[in-house]
Amino acid sequence: MSLNLLRRCARSLSTAAPSYPFSKIAVIPPAPATPPPAPLLQGKGLMAHLADTLPSADKLRLLKTYFSKRHPLRILPGSVLSVTMGHAPTQFTGVLLSVRRRGIDTSIVLRNVVNRIGVEMQVFVASPHLKDIKIVQRAGGGTGQGKTGKRMRRAKLFYLRDSPEKMSSISAGLRG
Amino acid sequence: MLRLWALKQRLPPSQCRTIRTTSSARAATAAAAKETTAPPEWTPNSVRTGLIARKRGMTAMWDDHGARYPVTVLQLENCQVTANITTVRSDGSEYHAVQVAASDRPEKTTTKQMLGHFNKAGVPPKRIVKEFPVTPDAHVPVGTTLSAIHFVPGQYVDVIANSVGKGFQGVMKRWHFKGLRASHGVSVSHRAAGATGAHQDPGRVWPGQKMAGRMGGKRITTQNLAVVRVDSALDLVFVRGCVPGVDDAQVMVRDAKKKMTDAAQHNYAKGLFEKILPKGLDSLPFPAGTKEMAKALPPVIAAPTLRRSPFLPRE
Numbered sequence A: 001m002s003l004n005l006l007r008r009c010a011r012s013l014s015t016a017a018p019s020y021p022f023s024k025i026a027v028i029p030p031a032p033a034t035p036p037p038a039p040l041l042q043g044k045g046l047m048a049h050l051a052d053t054l055p056s057a058d059k060l061r062l063l064k065t066y067f068s069k070r071h072p073l074r075i076l077p078g079s080v081l082s083v084t085m086g087h088a089p090t091q092f093t094g095v096l097l098s099v100r101r102r103g104i105d106t107s108i109v110l111r112n113v114v115n116r117i118g119v120e121m122q123v124f125v126a127s128p129h130l131k132d133i134k135i136v137q138r139a140g141g142g143t144g145q146g147k148t149g150k151r152m153r154r155a156k157l158f159y160l161r162d163s164p165e166k167m168s169s170i171s172a173g174l175r176g
Numbered sequence B: 001m002l003r004l005w006a007l008k009q010r011l012p013p014s015q016c017r018t019i020r021t022t023s024s025a026r027a028a029t030a031a032a033a034k035e036t037t038a039p040p041e042w043t044p045n046s047v048r049t050g051l052i053a054r055k056r057g058m059t060a061m062w063d064d065h066g067a068r069y070p071v072t073v074l075q076l077e078n079c080q081v082t083a084n085i086t087t088v089r090s091d092g093s094e095y096h097a098v099q100v101a102a103s104d105r106p107e108k109t110t111t112k113q114m115l116g117h118f119n120k121a122g123v124p125p126k127r128i129v130k131e132f133p134v135t136p137d138a139h140v141p142v143g144t145t146l147s148a149i150h151f152v153p154g155q156y157v158d159v160i161a162n163s164v165g166k167g168f169q170g171v172m173k174r175w176h177f178k179g180l181r182a183s184h185g186v187s188v189s190h191r192a193a194g195a196t197g198a199h200q201d202p203g204r205v206w207p208g209q210k211m212a213g214r215m216g217g218k219r220i221t222t223q224n225l226a227v228v229r230v231d232s233a234l235d236l237v238f239v240r241g242c243v244p245g246v247d248d249a250q251v252m253v254r255d256a257k258k259k260m261t262d263a264a265q266h267n268y269a270k271g272l273f274e275k276i277l278p279k280g281l282d283s284l285p286f287p288a289g290t291k292e293m294a295k296a297l298p299p300v301i302a303a304p305t306l307r308r309s310p311f312l313p314r315e
Helices: A002-013 A046-053 A057-065 A164-175 B023-035 B112-121 B171-175 B257-270 B291-295
Strands: A080-085 A091-100 A107-114 A117-124 A130-137 B051-062 B068-075 B080-088 B094-104 B126-133 B156-162 B167-169 B213-215 B219-231 B236-240 B250-255 B300-302
Touching: A046 B051, A046 B068, A080 A107, A080 A117, A091 A117, A107 A164, A130 A164, B051 B094, B051 B236, B068 B219, B080 B112, B080 B126, B112 B126, B126 B250, B156 B236, B156 B257, B171 B213, B219 B257, B250 B257
Parallel strands: none
Antiparallel strands: A080 A091, A080 A130, A091 A107, A107 A117, B051 B068, B051 B250, B068 B236, B080 B094, B094 B126, B156 B219, B156 B250, B167 B213, B219 B236, B219 B300
């Protein structure tokens, strides 16, 4: 009890960060070091600035490398990914059907056939529940040029929903 | 400073906020104010001014439990007070308002009449000028620059803007009519309204009959949106949910009438002092959150997550 009292006194005496009198339970994130440039105050490039500022450092790295449009290590649709999550199902492996790029709201759709039932999962990349993404196989069966894999002729592979033979060929290539 | 109104006794009915305040009551409050020179404090019966912002876009955020929620980003563009309005109506009651203007515009595109009005207020010419009805204690000095710090994360706001224009639309989109069948003999009227009235009695179409016409582009109020984050460096207010209008549209943001103003007045009158403000809030910047106030406060403030985790089963 006295230790808590000492802690509260120390916090009130410290000049590290200004306190917020209107709400005791408000969260005060660390402030950016540099003041914002003038165009941002007029709204020019504001949403892009927020897309670069709002996610945490490791999520931003994910978004800028694996899920960017032009990075040499970007994941192409048709790759097989294995994601680890904090909520059920904790592990999900599937073919990447689409990457929906919306800055921090970027999401991917993975498709797999589990117990002869087609299952799709939309995973938001910036979600705190997403722990890890492993690339099981790059697109095109791993025989493509360079590290990204072979580019499919479509950005969104929704046609795989109607062709189980193509899905099984991807999984056969995986085991082979 | 915090919650002093909870310790005081209830105000007598003559000093409670009513829709129509008489000049005698105003004189009484003015005399009381002159006695003490302390800055005005928020009371549960006060109504603060609102702000004018620009809707910049939408994004998503994740709360402490990992649940995703959509947010709209609103940015203040040099929002300043241009006038304090006090009008005495013919029956003696008073109307008080704070006139706020935002978004600087070039002098050469501003009319001489408006230039004179802005010169009187000592502010640069603005694109939009709106007023917010307030209680007499909530007047703000003319020329004050308002800041995003005016809103407290965790409070609720109403956002008012012109909705997205949809042009001339048919009854199915405009009024959610069911239309007619796709086949079975229906000829060239699959999306039509069908009948518009009865027969010889009344023998006409009632005024207000729903028909095709211009849809959208009207003033819409979205109520009770939670403020989740406030950034006074960029003058941003993040509200949870959607807001009417296109991106970069001018919107008016004010304290929610239902969840803030009415709830505060009602709970104060009933003596439920814990329910006056939403959970976690101690007070509100009064009469307004200004740029000077923002300099002394942290630049970014976020609301905590108060709800239970939706990922854990309820017992």
